[in-house]
Amino acid sequence: xxxxxxGPVRRPADHGLTPRGLTPREERLLRFVQANPEVARQVFVxxxxxxxxxxxxxxxxxxxxxxEPLAALGGEEN
Numbered sequence: 442x443x444x445x446x447x448g449p450v451r452r453p454a455d456h457g458l459t460p461r462g463l464t465p466r467e468e469r470l471l472r473f474v475q476a477n478p479e480v481a482r483q484v485f486v487x488x489x490x491x492x493x494x495x496x497x498x499x500x501x502x503x504x505x506x507x508x509e510p511l512a513a514l515g516g517e518e519n
Contacts, residue, residue, distance in 0.1 A: 463471065474481040
């Protein structure tokens with residue numbers, strides 16, 4: 442004998458939202474992005490892409506250091 446028939450189990454849709462709401466930090470970030478969409482795009486999209494590019498550094502040239510002996514400067518010899 443079979444038990445009582447039950448309907449399908451309904452689960453809430455997962456939209457990536459949490460029931461707790463936003464933290465104060467998340468709220469500040471949301472306000473920043475809404476107020477400054479172009480700056481936010483530059484900071485969060487373009488900058489990371491540029492960081493992945495190789496960095497070109499020009500060769501560094503350092504002139505040799507020349508130190509005259511103390512006697513040549515008129516100092517006392519020990």
